[in-house]
Amino acid sequence: xxxxxxxxxxxxxxxxxxxxxxxxxxxxxxxxxxxxxxxxxxxxxxxxxxxxxxxxxxxxxxxxxxxxxxxxxxxxxxxxxxxxxxxxxxxxxxxxxxxxxxxxxxxxxxxxxxxxxxxxxxxxxxxxxxxxxxxxxxxxxxxxxxxxxxxxxxxxxxxxxxxxxxxxxxxxxxxxxxxxxxxxxxxxxxxxxxxxxxxxxxxxxxxxxxxxxxxxxxxxxxxxxxxxxxxxxxxxxxxxxxxxxxxxxxxxxxxxxxxxxx
Numbered sequence: 001x002x003x004x005x006x007x008x009x010x011x012x013x014x015x016x017x018x019x020x021x022x023x024x025x026x027x028x029x030x031x032x033x034x035x036x037x038x039x040x041x042x043x044x045x046x047x048x049x050x051x052x053x054x055x056x057x058x059x060x061x062x063x064x065x066x067x068x069x070x071x072x073x074x075x076x077x078x079x080x081x082x083x084x085x086x087x088x089x090x091x092x093x094x095x096x097x098x099x100x101x102x103x104x105x106x107x108x109x110x111x112x113x114x115x116x117x118x119x120x121x122x123x124x125x126x127x128x129x130x131x132x133x134x135x136x137x138x139x140x141x142x143x144x145x146x147x148x149x150x151x152x153x154x155x156x157x158x159x160x161x162x163x164x165x166x167x168x169x170x171x172x173x174x175x176x177x178x179x180x181x182x183x184x185x186x187x188x189x190x191x192x193x194x195x196x197x198x199x200x201x202x203x204x205x206x207x208x209x210x211x212x213x214x215x216x217x218x219x220x221x222x223x224x225x226x227x228x229x230x231x232x233x234x235x236x237x238x239x240x241x242x243x244x245x246x247x248x249x250x251x252x253x254x255x256x257x258x259x260x261x262x
Contacts, residue, residue, distance in 0.1 A: 038069045049064075078114070078116065080176055085182075088152055089152075133165075162178055163215070179220065
């Protein structure tokens with residue numbers, strides 16, 4: 001996963017990052033000319049060019065636009081890790097306290113890398129963006145500690161809210177990553193009506209759309225014991241499944257690192 005403990009995705013740049021080669025190109029705004037490679041490209045043509053320009057005022061080395069070589073760079077994009085937290089009664093918020101060390105480790109990793117974190121909580125019939133993307137470790141920890149709890153589980157609505165935020169993150173040129181903490185059991189459908197069958201179907205559909213969007217994800221099962229519901233949800237999302245009894249700080253950090261894009 002991108003920077004929730006791992007580096008962000010790479011992207012091409014004209015001026016920032018690590019040099020990864022040169023290419024022929026126009027010397028437009030923002031491009032960095034590679035002088036050595038430009039001269040090397042021009043060298044074989046000097047005899048012919050001097051014959052074509054016999055004037056004494058001709059430069060010693062004649063360079064034309066076709067000789068220009070531009071240095072290419074690659075840099076890692078900033079990552080936003082989205083924490084999607086099931087704050088309903090079924091998730092037993094007391095269980096989330098057991099993952100506090102793991103979550104805080106991820107927050108600390110994000111802070112060190114100057115990445116951002118965001119927090120969405122869902123309960124009742126809605127999902128709420130409690131913390132927009134921020135680089136403030138203090139704000140993130142305070143927001144996570146003060147989560148309200150109780151009520152029904154609108155899982156599909158929560159996943160849809162996370163998918164929308166991930167898309168907004170991508171539009172800003174950043175890399176989204178998702179950590180969902182839930183027991184995977186839904187009982188409120190996308191339209192706000194109660195009913196486990198419809199709610200679970202909606203949650204699966206939302207999870208598949210998130211998978212299609214290729215958002216690196218981890219599902220942390222907050223049940224006292226691993227449950228089929230959370231595992232199936234992780235499969236639909238294309239996410240790594242991690243039961244909370246094994247999701248200590250080191251295990252979660254390793255899992256997140258394993259999802260980091262190259």
